[in-house]
Every structure is written in structure tokens, then in C-alpha cells.
Amino acid sequence: MEEVRVRFPPSPTGYLHIGGARTALFNWLFAKQHGGKLILRIEDTDEERSTQASIDGIIEGMQWLGIDWDEGPYFQTEFSQDHIDAANRLLASGQAYKCFCTKEELEQKREAALAQKKSDVGYDGTCRHLSAEEIAEKEAQGIPYVIRFKVPERQGTLFYDDQVLGRIERAYSEFEDFVIVRSNGKPLYLLCNVVDDIRDRITHIIRGQDHMTNTTRQVLLYEALEAPLPSFAHMPLTLDLKKRKISKRSHGEIVAVQFYRDNGFIPWALCNFLCLLGWNPGTEQEYFSREELIQAFDLSRMSRVNSVFNFRPGDAKFFTDPKLIAMNEHYLRSMDLEALGTMVQKELAAADLWDEAYATTQKDWYLHTLGLIRDRFHTLKDFTTAGRAYFAEDYGVDPKPLKKNVLKHPDLKTWLPQLAERYKGLADFSAETTEQLCREFADELEIKPGILINGMRTVLTGQLAGPSMFDIVTTLGQERVVARLSNIDHLYTEA
């Protein structure tokens, strides 16, 4: 059987956004499932807009997501001779022609056609039937020209079988003679893309529905270039809540893969979320390991409907799609602790909270702590913010619990240091003994234990909520607990 070869061809005119990432992901899944190859090809023929920063961003984004490729990155500009050769071949075989019409002329004709409400606003074919003499004359005059593809004069419709949408048809009469080479001699996307896909022996083209009109024209090019037609699969698009195509310009960083990397998301959670946007396995399974997803993926189960990336700018809860947040939380809570430890290490290091001992002598403590606190977190960032008290002494105290659990009970100012004294003398510092001692103290004071417990939580972690109090106490350790409980005057003075 022929080897499956797919490609991801981003144009480096912006960062990798989630729509592009999803396209890459689907191609990657398809390749993996069929034991095929994924080719990364940077389509940088638009010199005006292509940037190195964008190329770096795309590559970093894919690496972060874990979408690896088998060949490339190739750069389209490195193959410009191939594109020029192909254009010349089409010219020589009479399947393309030189067009000397200027942009201004075409613009005028176009406006005139629109003014008359004519549907046909395409190229009128003025230069299509120029004689050899006329062409030679114009060339001799140095009139610049573009090369247009000569759409075959045929009745009926052109069609291809889309792997997602089924049979797609378009009447030949709907095509205009489209430009394949600019007047500056540079070939255009429509041609370059086909030439590259032929050279790279691409067997399946999986891309967004926004390419559908390109596809019908490209089918014509494959035919003219006498190359076998690959399979096409057009995926639904990703829209915003107002049903607009998501883009950097209108949506900003929230649609950039980098945003999720910088905001504590787990790469696989993003992949898992993205693959469910426009695809489903036909079962009720929603969480997949990498291997499960490769196994389950199937182009025929791709949706034909555009999907909405549900985020609401300015809404803290919906800063990105809540289902994506939920998935991130799921992986945060269920993933292997070692793997989580590696991810959190990067966050701690970036916040200057990392201690090498966490990887060596204190590794057990480190992983245990992550396991204890991760249930309440949403992103990896929370380990350095809400979880800061476990890794540093300079954690802040949230005003809300400070007021509710500490300041409301002025006597805690003396009670907590007293409790610290008792903890200091405790030989066996365990969850059981610390709890027992705490409750006994509450009994003596004739107060509810909750007053001490909630006060302790606020003082020890700075947070309103957290794990079971005495798990916190044992995790923090006797020394830190005693020190923090003894030294609470500043909480009252600062407030």
C-alpha cells in the first residue's frame, strides 16, 4: 500500500493559532494512525508579510503541543525554481497564457460589471486568445504580464470526493482564468502549493473549509500537471461566539497557542480539547491518551459543522473556553505526578521558587505536596500563586480570609502563638496528633475548633480554601508551622 503522506503548511504571517494547531493535530493524528509521514512546510512566498519571528513561533508552538513532524521544515521559497518550471510547462503546453491586462484595467471592468449587477465579475478573457504576434509585440514593448491558467472549456461540472463532505461539485462555467504567476515573475500560492504537494508526494490534504474554492481550482492544476490527485478532506472552521472566523487581528492572544503555554495549560489538554472541536469518536469517551486518540481518530467522523470556540473577552470565568479549562483541570488532577512535577518545576523556576532539593533529597516531599494541592487548582500557574506558601515564606495573605478567619477573632493573636508553643513541644508531629492537640486547645478555650482551624489555614497558606488542615500542617512540617503561627502580629498591624 502506498505510504500516507500529509502536510501542515502554515504561512508565517502570525503566530500559531488554535485553528492552525487543530489542522496540524488532525494531520498528525492521521499520519500516526496510518504509519505515515507528516511534512512541515513553511509557505513563505509572501515576502511582504513573512517573518522569522512567526516561523519560530509556529515551530515552538508545535513542539510545545507535542505535534512532531517527520520531514521539514521545508521552505517554499527554496523551491521557487520548481514553481517557475511548472508555470513554464503549462505555458508551453498551451494550458496557461500571458495576460497583459493591468490591475487598473481589471479593476475598472470589475466595477463596471458590479454596477450592472452582473454576476460574472471574474476575468473576461481579454488576453486568452491573443495571437503569437500580438504577444510578441506586447513583450517587445516591455508590457508586464501575469500568467493565467487557461481553464478548460467544458460543459458540466468538475467534482471530487471530499473525505468529510462527500461529493463536491462546481460548474466549469464558474471558473475564471486565475493568475498563477505575478507580473514580477513570482508564482502564487495556488500553483506553488500544488507543485510542492506533488513533489512531496502528498496523498491526503486535510485543511479547513476555507480552502474549498482553492481546491476545485487546484484539481484543475493537478490535471494539467498530469499528477495523481490526492484525497481531500475539508474540516469545519473554528468560529467565535459571534460566528466569526477566529483570527489574531480580531481576537488577540487568546487564540494563540503560546497564550496557553504561558498561562499554565497542559499541552495535551489543549490537544484533547482541540480534537473534540469538529470531531468525535462516536462513543462517549472524551478524554484520550495520545495512543488512544491515534487509535480512535477517523476522518469519516469529522463534523461538517463549524464549531464555536466559546470564550468571552473580559469575563474572568470564560477567559477561554470553559471546557478547555475543565480538561486542563482534569489532567492536572489525574496525570502522573512525576510528569506533573516536571511541568511545575518550570513554573517554580520561572517564579524563582525552585529548589534543586525538590529533584533529589526532597523529591518525595515535592511530589506529595503537588498531589495534595493540585485538586483545587486550574492551571500550572496556581502552584506559584495560590500554592506559593508551600514553596516560599513570602506568600501573600488573601484579604478575604484574613478578614473572615483572622481579624474577626482578635484573640487568635494570642491563641495561635500559644498553639505554636504546644506544637513546638510535640514529639510525634503527625496529622492525628496535631489535630488532637488543636481540638484539646479549643476545648480549653471553650471555642469551636473551626475558629482555630480556619485561622490556621489562613495564616499558614494565605488562602481561604485548601486541603485538609492537618495534611497541610504535616506537609509544611513542624518547623515552618511553629514559625508561621508564632509570628502573626504583622497580619494585624498591616490590616
Next chain:
RNA sequence: GUCCCCAUCGUCUAGUCAGGUCCAGGACACCGGCCUUUCACGCCGGCAACACCGGUUCAAAUCCGGUUGGGGACGCCA
């Protein structure tokens, strides 16, 4: 405007191709309860959709036609 694609809960979707088992299932979000002297997790429950009109049929979310609606494309961008 022209061509192409599409149409199930607020969102992601199952069910449509092979009509009945669907007064439509799951997930997220939301609401309530249990658990917990915190908060989450977890568990239990609730709210919530077949765009509309016609046709075919004993029977339509499912097939057909139309309407409306949405999206995409219409560049010497990719």
C-alpha cells in the same frame, strides 16, 4: 451580488447515510443536594435543543423540496 458548504440544549456534540428502540443521549457551563467545622474533588439530581414551512410514509431529528439563518470563497495574499 455569485458560487460552495452547513443547520440538534448557552457551548462541544451523539443520533441523520441503512425512518420506528429518541416526548432526543453524553460532556462543559449553570442551579440544587450529599460529603466536608474550609474550599475543592467526588457522588446524586435539575434546567436546557431537533430553525421554519410543505411533501413522502402507518411512522421523520432522520428521506425530498422550499424558506430562513449561519459560515466560507470571490486578491498579481496564503
